Amino acid sequence: MTRSEVSGRMFKWTFVLGEYDIDYKPRAAIKVQALSDFLLEMIQPYEEEVWRVFVDGPSCLSGCGVGVVIIAPPGENSKLALRIDSRVTNNEVKYEAVLIGIQAAREIGASRIILYFDSQSVTEHIKGVYEAKDDRMLKYLKLIKAQAESFVDWSIEQIPRDENGEADALAKIAASLQEVNTQEVLHVTRLIFSMDEEIFPVSEDSWMARLIKFIVHKELPED
Known part of the structure; x- marks a missing residue:
């Protein structure tokens, strides 16, 4: 503070700031609780953000399989492949895929999801755009809506088939092979009844x- 250039700058600052009514107070120490409050206010937990769930359930000659790809908000994904050994039709395995995708997202801890599927009929039935008349389809819809009530928010959207290739590949692997042997698959099981x-x-x-x-x-x- 004894240097002339420093005191000169301070005199200029005093002159510039003198026109304002400024009340100077010493800064208090920032407590740890203030930082905790800031983090809670600014950072959203993953489960409050939207998780993306891609599902597919093609039916093959060797059996039926379901593929699920769950993408967390940070971008990390989990993959699920299941083989269905029970006798279900091609339409029923599509509803099974939706059910399994919902159950997997719930088990992994998601509370808000958008479910993506390339089947227009199933997507529109769940949305209520198309009316399901078959008794079994109506029961599937009832169960899907009951399972979805565990989420804070959820929706289903139709996407082109080429945008659902990863879930489709997992489903075909599970359907065509007796056992799935790949490190990319999170879990493999044989489903008797998911209903x-x-x-x-x-x-x-x-x-x-x-x-x-x-x-x-x-x-x-x-x-």
Whole structure:
């Protein structure tokens, strides 16, 4: 402060700022809580952002498969391939794909999703643009809407087939091979029923009843 050039600059600043009514106060220490409040205010957690879910469910001669690609808000993706060994039609496997995509997104922790599918009929049925008349399709729609209620917000959009190539490839791999052996696939399983007993009614005396209770509700027999 003893240097003349420094004192000269301070005199200029005093002259320029003198026309303003400025009240100077010492700065208080910034507490850690202020930084925490700032982070909570400015940073959105991933689950509050929109997750993108691509699904596909083509039917092949060797079986049916479902492919799901989930892209998190930061851009990281998870892949899921499932083989369906139960007898379902080509239309039914498409609804199965939507159900599995919804369930996978819920399990991974997403609360807001946009589901992308290249099937116009399924997409428009879920949106309510087309009216589903088949009883099984109506039950699928009912179950999809029930599953989707667990999200804060969700929607489904139709995309061109060439934009859904990754999910389609996973579905075809799962359908054509008995086992999927690739590090890119997050999880592989064989699905017996992804629907509940309302769509596949089975009596308590049936040999399938105990299997369904375990698969759907994780209930073991008493013995």
